[in-house]
Amino acid sequence: MALSRVERLQVWLFKALTGLLFALFRFFSPRGSAALSGKRLPPVGHPLLLESATQLARKIRRKEVSSVEVVQAYIDRIQEVNPFLNAVIKDRFAAALQEAAQVDKLIEEETGGEDILEDRLPFLGVPLSVKESFSLQGMPFATGLVSRRGVVATVDAPPVALLKRAGAIPMGVTNTSELCRWMESHNHLHGVTNNPYDLERIPGGSSGGEGSILGAAGAVIGVGSDIGGSIRMPCFFNGIFGHKTTPGVVSHDNQHPQFSGRQEEYVSTGPMCRYAEDLLPMLRIMAGPKASMLSLDAEVDLKKLRFFTIPHDGGSPFTSPVSRELIDAQRKVAERLEADLGVEVREVRLPELRYGFPIWDTYITLRDNDGKPPRPFAELMGDSGPPAWPLWELLKWLVGRSEHTMAAIGLALMERTHHSKPAPFIIQQKEKLQREVEELLGTDGVFLYPSHPRVAPRHHHPLFRPFDFVYTGIISILGLPVTQCPLGLGEEGLPLGVQVVAGRLQDHLSLAVALYLEKTFGGWREPGGKP
Template sequence: MAPPVTVRFQLLFLRAIGFLIGLIGQAARAFGSHKFDSKTTGPVTEPLLLLSGVQLAKMIRQRKVKCIDVVQAYINRIKDVNLMINGIVKYRFEAARKEALAVDQRLAERQEDETVLEKKWPLLGVPLTVKEAFQLQGMPNSSGLVNRREAISNTDATVVALLKKAGAIPLGITNCSELCMWYESSNKVYGRSNNPYNLQHIVGGSSGGEGCTLAAACSVIGVGSDIGGSIRMPAFFNGIFGHMPSPGVVPNKGQFPKAGEAQERFLCTGPMCRYAEDLIPMLKVMAGPGIRKLRLDAKVHLKHLKFYWMEHDGGSLLMSKVEQDLIQAQKKVVIHLETILGASVQQVKLKQMKYSFQLWIKMMSAKGLDGKEPVKFVDLLGDHGKPINPLWELIKWCFGVSVYTIPSIGLALFEEKLRYNNEKYKKFKKIEESLHKELVEMLHDDGVFLYPSHPTVAPKHHVPLTRPFNFAYTGVFNVLGLPVTQCPLGLNTKGLPLGIQVVAGPYNDHLTLAVAQYLEKSFGGWVCPGKI
C-alpha cells in the first residue's frame, strides 16, 4: 500500500532538505583542506598504552607501575599523534603530572590493603579525557561555539567529579560538533577532528574528539553524552566501545548546552573506552546513587539469552542502505552466537523502525510539562546574545566570514520546518508507544537486540551533509529509552572499523555489557591504528 499523500510530501520535503544541504556539503568538500590525507596514526609501541583502565588501576595499586609513568606514557602518545587527529583540544599535562605524583607519594607513604584501595579508588591513576561540552575545572566549556570561546569552567560536571573522586586523572578535553548537534566533530573554535584509521574520514559526533582520542590510544577511558547517537556513532566510527545507559541513571548536570525539560530524559551521559571490561567499573562510578536502578553485578548466562537481529530499518527513504560489509559482520555475529555459543537467535522485522527519524523529530518537538516549546537551536547559537539570522549567516559562510559551521546554519534554517505540530506529534507518539511496547515485550529481561550502529562505515569528511538523516539508526533508541552498547567488530578491507549495537530492555544494561565483553573476546575488540 502506498503511503498517504501527506506522508509522501513530508518524505519528499525531507529528501529535498538533504539534497540542498548535500550540495553545500559538496562545495565544502571541494574547498576543504586535507593536510594529512590518506594517513593513519602510527602504531602503539609503549606496552602501558595497551592495558585497560582496570588493569592499570590494579598495577598502580599493587605498586607494580608508577602512576607518573602511566600518565607520562599517555602524554608522550598525545604529543606524537594528536596533531594528526585533533582529538584533544586543550591539555592539562602539568596538573595531571602533579596528580600522578601525588598518587605515587600516597602509595609510598601508606601501606594500605589493595582491597581497601580498590574500594576507595577503583580508577586510581587511570588517564581520562572528557568531552569539551562537560565542565572540567579550569578548562574551556564552549561546545565549539565561538561566542563561548572564553567560557572557562570553575567547577566539574557531576560525572567528572565522580570519576576524579574514584582516582581517574584527566589529561584534557576533547572536540565535539558545534553545540553537539551534528555527527561530524568540527567547529570554528577548534577545527576538525580526524579518524585515526584514515584521516580523510570523520570521527562522528558529537563526542567525536573523544572517540578518536581513545581509538588512537591517547586515553584509556572517556566521558561522552548521547541524545541521538553522540556516544555510539563516534564509538562505531572509531572502533571502540560506547554505552548509552538507561535514562535517568547517570546524572547529566554540568554540560552545555543544557537539554530542554522534555528532552532531558532522552539525553544520556555514558562511558566510552577501548576495552569492554572498563565499561561496568566506569558506569558504577558515573552513575553515583543512580546505580541502584541497575543490576550490574548480576550473573549473565549468555547461552540462555534470547538474541534478536535486524539487518536494516525496514527501508526508510530518508536513509542510506546498510552497506554489505556491515550486514556481513552482523551475520558473522549471528552465526557465531548460534554455532559457538549455542544461543537462540531470531531474525525479526520491526516495521515501525522505518520511522526512526520521524520519531526522533517528535522527541525534539516535545513541549515541557509547563507547555513551553523546546529551546530553539537558532537561539542557542546566539547564546543569550544578539539573535542570528540563518540566511544571512549562510551568505556570510559562502564568503568564508561566518563564525558558524554549515551544519548549524542548515539546522537553524530548517528547524521550524522540521518541528512537528500537535497533530503530527500525536501521530508519531502513537507509533513510538507501539514500537516501544513491541520491543520491550520481545526483549523482556532475558533478550537483546542486534542492530546496525549506522548504515555505513565512517564516511569521508563532509559526506554526512549529503546523508543528514543517517543518525536515526542510533537516535531511535534515545526516543525509546533503551540501554545500548556499541561494540567494535574489527576492520573492513579498507581498514575502517565495523561494529554493532546491542540493545536491551529498560534497566537491563547488564545484558548489553555482558554481550559486549563476549563479542570482544570473540571478535577482537579495538584494533590499534597503524597495524592494518
Template sequence: MAARGVKSRLEKLRSHLQRHSSSSTQHLEQTPVTVDRMKWVDMLLRTVRLFMEVVSRLVFGLMYRGESRTRLPPITNLILLESATSLATKIRTKKLTSEEVVKSFIARIREINPILNCVVDTRFDQALEDARSADALISSGTVDEETLAKTKPFLGVPFSTKDSIAVKGLHQTAGLWIRREIVADEDADVVQLMREAGAIPMCVTNVSELCMWWESANTVYGRTNNPYCSSRIVGGSSGGEACLLSACGSPFGIGSDIGGSIRMPAFFNGIFGHKPTSGIVSNLGQEPVATGEACEFLVTGPMCRYSKDLIPLYRILAASNASLLSLDSKVDIRNLRYFYIDDEGGAPLITPVSKELRAAQQKVVTHLEKAYGIKAKKIILKKLKAALPIYFAKLGNVEEAPTFCEELALKKELLGDDGVLLFPSHPTVAPYHSQPIFRPFNFVYTAIINVALFPSTQCPLGLSSNGLPLGIQVVANHNNDHLSLAVASELEKAFGGWVCPSEVP
C-alpha cells in the same frame, strides 16, 4: 527514582496507544487517492536520497582519490595498550607509577594530536601533580590495597572527556565560537565522581558545534580526523573523545548521547561505547543544557577500547543509582533471547545498511548459533520506517506523536529481562569529511534508541575491506544494561574487539 520514572513513562505510553488504537485504525483505512499520493511522495523522497548518494560518492570519491592515508606513529610504549582496569591494578600494586602512566599518555597525545586534532585543551602539569599525589598515597602505606581498590578503584589512572562536559580550569565551548573564551569554574558531576574514584582528568576533546551534528568540526577548533583514515569523519558529538581513545591517547573517557553521540563516534573509531538507561547518570555540568523531553533522551556514559572497562567505569558514573541496575550479576549469554533487525524499515530518506555491515551482523548471528546453539530471531517493527519523524516529534515535545517505544511497550515480552536486540549502529562505515551533509538523517539508527530510553552498547566487529571499523549496537530493556554489556564482552572475545590503528612492533 529513575526506575519509577521509566515505569511511569511506559504506563503512559501503553494507555496512550490503547486510547488511540481505534482512531489509528481508522486513519490507516485511507482512500485509494490518499494511498497513491503517499506512494508518490515516498518515491520522490527516495529518488532525492538516491540522487544525493550518487552525487556524494562521485564528488568525495574524486576529491580524495589517490590520497594516501596519514599513518599514526607506531606504538612503542606498551603502557598505552593497557586497559584502564589493568593500569589501576598495576598502579595500586606498585608495578607502575601513576606518574609514569600519565607521562606515557601525555607523550602520545603530543605526537598524535597534530595529525588528528582531537584534543582541544589540556591540564598536563596539573595531571602530573595529581599523579605524584596518587603515588605518594600508595607509597605511604596508610591505606591498604584492598581498601584502595574499593574506595578509589581508578587511583592514578588518567582519563579524558568531551569539551562539552565541564572540567574545572579547562575550556568548555561546546564547539561554539561565542563560547571560545569560557572556562569551567567547577567540574561536571561525572568528572567529580571520577576524581573521587582516584582518576585523573587529563584533557578535553573536540565536539560538533553545539553537540548537534554527527561530524566533530567547529569554528573554534576545526575538524577531527579519523585515526584509521584521516580523510574520514570521527562522528559526533563525542567524536574527539572516541578518536583519542582509539588512537591510544587515553585509556578511557566519558561521552554524552542524545541521538547517538556516544555510539556513532564509538562505531566510526572502532571502540566500545555505552548509552545507559535514561536517568541513571547525572548530566549536570554539560553544555548545552537539555530541556523538555530532551532531558530524558540525553544520557552520559562510558567510552573505552576494552569491554572489561565498561562496567567499572559505568558503576562510578551511576553513583548511587548503580543500585537500580544489576551490574554485579553474572550473565550467562546462553540463557538470553536474541532478536535482530538488519535495516531501517525502508525509510525513504535513510541510507540502507551496507552489504558489509549486514554481513558483519550475520556473523554475530551465526556465531551465536554455532557456539551456543542459539537461534536469533529476526523481527520487523512497522513503525521503524517512521523513526525519523518520531525522533524529531518527541524531541519537540509533541505528545501525540507515535513512538517506537509504544510499539515495544505493548510487546514488552520482546525483550523482557532476558532479551537483547542486535541493531545496526549506522548504515555505512565512517563517511568522508563533510559527506554527512548528503546523508543528514542517517543518525536515526542510534537516535531511535534514545526515544525508547533503552540502554545500548556499541561493539566493534573488526575492520571493513577498506580498513575502517565495523560494529553493531546491542540493545536491552530498561535497567538491564548488564545484558548488553555482557554480550559486548562476548562479541569482543569472538571477533577481537578494538583494532589498533597504529603499528604495534
C-alpha cells in the same frame, strides 16, 4: 504502510534542502588538508598504552608501575597523534603529572593494603579524557561555539567529579560538533577532528574528539553523552566500546548546551573506552547513588538470554540502505552466538522502524509537562545574545563570514519546517514500536541492530545523508540501554561494529554481551593494524 502525501512532501523538502546545502558546501568550502592526505598514525610504541584502565589501576596499586609513568606515556602519545587528529583541544598535562605524583605518594604511604585502595579508589592514577561539553574545572566549556570562546568551567560535571573521586586523572578536553548537534565533530572554534583509521574520514559526533583520541590509543577511558547517537556513532567509527545508559541513571547536569522540553527523557551520559572490561566499573562510578537502579553486580549467563537480530530499518525513505559489509558482520555475530552458546538468534522485523526519523524528530521537540517547548536551536546558536538568523548566516557562510558551520545553519533552517503539533500517526507508530520492543526484550532479551548504514563517511559527507544517525537515534527515543561493540576492521581498514540493545534498566545484559564480543571478535584494533 505507506507515507501520507504530507509526509512524502516533507521527505522531499528535507532531501531537497539537504541536497542544496551539500552542493553549496562542496562548491564554496575549502578542501581538506593536503598535508594529511594519505598519512597514517604512528604505531603504538609504549606497552602501557595497550592495557585496560582496570589493569593499569591494578598495576599502579601494586607498584608495578607508577602513575607518573602511565600519565607520561599518554602525554607522549597525545603529543604524537593529536597533530594528525585535532581531537584534544586543550590539555592539562602539567596538572596531570602533579596529580600522578600525588597518587604515587599516596600509594607509598598507604598502610591499609591494595584491597582498601581498590574499593575506595578503583581508577587510582589512571588517565581520563573528557568531552568538552562536560564541565571540567579550569578547562574550556564552549562546545565549539565561537561566541563562547574564553568560557572556562568553574566546576566539574557530576560524572566527571565521580571519576576524579575514584582516582582518575583528567588529561584534557576533546572536540565536539557545534553545540553537540551533528554527527561530525567540526566547528569554527577548534576546527575539524579526524578519524584515526583514515584521516580523510569523520570520527563521528558529537563525542567525536573522545572517539578519535581513544581509537588512536591516546586515551584509555573517556566520558561521552548521547541523545541521538553521540556516544555510539563515534565508538562505531573509531572501533571502540561505548555504553548509552538507561536514561535517568547518570546525571547530565553541568553540560552545555542544557537540555530542555522533554529531551531529558532521552539523553544519556555514559562511558567510552577501548576495552570492554572497563565499561561496567566506569558505569558504576558514574551513576553514583543511582547505580542501585541497575543490576550491575548480577552474574549474567549468556546461554540463558534470548537473542534477536534486526538487520535494518525496513527501508526508510530517510535513511541509506545498510551496506552489505555491515549486514554480513552482524550475521556473523548471530552465527557465532548460536555456535558458541547454543542459543537461537531469531531475526525479527519491526515495520515501525521505517518511521525512525519522524519519530525521533517529533519526540525530541515535544513540550515538557509544563507545556514549555525545547529551546530553539537558533537560540542556542546565539547563546546569551539574540538568536541566529539562519538565512542570514547562510549568506554570510557563502562569503566566509559566518561563525557557524554549514551543519548548524542547516539544522536551524530545518527547525523552521517543524509542525506546531505532532502528527498523530507518528505518535501511534512510536507507541506501537515501544510496546513491541518491550514485549520482545522483557528482562532477559537483547537484540542486535546496525550502528549506522555504513562505515565512517568521508569528511562532510553526512551533510548529504543527514538522517542516517536515526539507527542510533531511535534507540534513544525508546529509552533503552545499548552497548556499542567493535567487530574488527572491514574491507577498507575501517572499524565494523554493532549495537547490542537491552531492556530498560537491564544495562548489565548488553555489557555482558560486550565482553563476549570482545573475546570473540578481538575488540579494538590498532589503527593501521591487521583486520
